[in-house]
Amino acid sequence: MASEKMLQLLNDQFNRELYSVNLYLSMASYCLSEDLDGFANFYRVQAQEETFHAMKQFDYIHQVEGKVTMQALSQPPAEFSGLTDLFEKTIAHEKEVSRSINELVQQALSESDFATHTFLQWFITEQVEEESTMHTLLKKLKMIGDNQSALYLMNEELGRRTFTAPAA
Numbered sequence: 603m604a605s606e607k608m609l610q611l612l613n614d615q616f617n618r619e620l621y622s623v624n625l626y627l628s629m630a631s632y633c634l635s636e637d638l639d640g641f642a643n644f645y646r647v648q649a650q651e652e653t654f655h656a657m658k659q660f661d662y663i664h665q666v667e668g669k670v671t672m673q674a675l676s677q678p679p680a681e682f683s684g685l686t687d688l689f690e691k692t693i694a695h696e697k698e699v700s701r702s703i704n705e706l707v708q709q710a711l712s713e714s715d716f717a718t719h720t721f722l723q724w725f726i727t728e729q730v731e732e733e734s735t736m737h738t739l740l741k742k743l744k745m746i747g748d749n750q751s752a753l754y755l756m757n758e759e760l761g762r763r764t765f766t767a768p769a770a
């Protein structure tokens with residue numbers, strides 16, 4: 603059984619993952635409105651990943667005898683000034699998520715809650731991967747600049763991304 607404080611932080615994190623789902627769906631919709639179906643697919647898959655994160659936390663909270671409380675989520679941005687802006691906002695968001703996961707890890711350690719600490723390791727690794735993927739894509743975008751053929755190819759490449767649930 604996790605402490606009340608730990609359960610509260612896990613519940614906040616669960617709701618933050620749901621905000622991430624909404625943010626990435628908003629970004630997917632923006633990409634579609636810009637006729638970038640491949641980029642839209644990338645963000646749609648990203649939203650599926652965030653749902654997976656949320657449900658992993660949902661299950662853990664119940665495993666340690668807690669209960670989930672759904673929170674009101676703030677409205678994600680709906681308009682972006684272009685793909686660079688989109689990816690910069692994505693990176694800023696993922697950094698914020700990493701920061702909050704680190705806070706949970708710190709709390710788990712301070713309480714000697716080694717079970718939750720172990721549970722959170724998966725998310726630490728995941729965040730390194732998320733941030734790295736987004737940085738790589740932003741670098742590619744900057745390389746492309748205003749080259750339409752290169753942008754076409756990147757859109758095609760991102761259109762091939764599919765969601766695969768990671769191994770537990």
Ligand SMILES: [Fe+2]
Pocket residue numbers: 619622651652655699
């Ligand atoms: Fe996440």
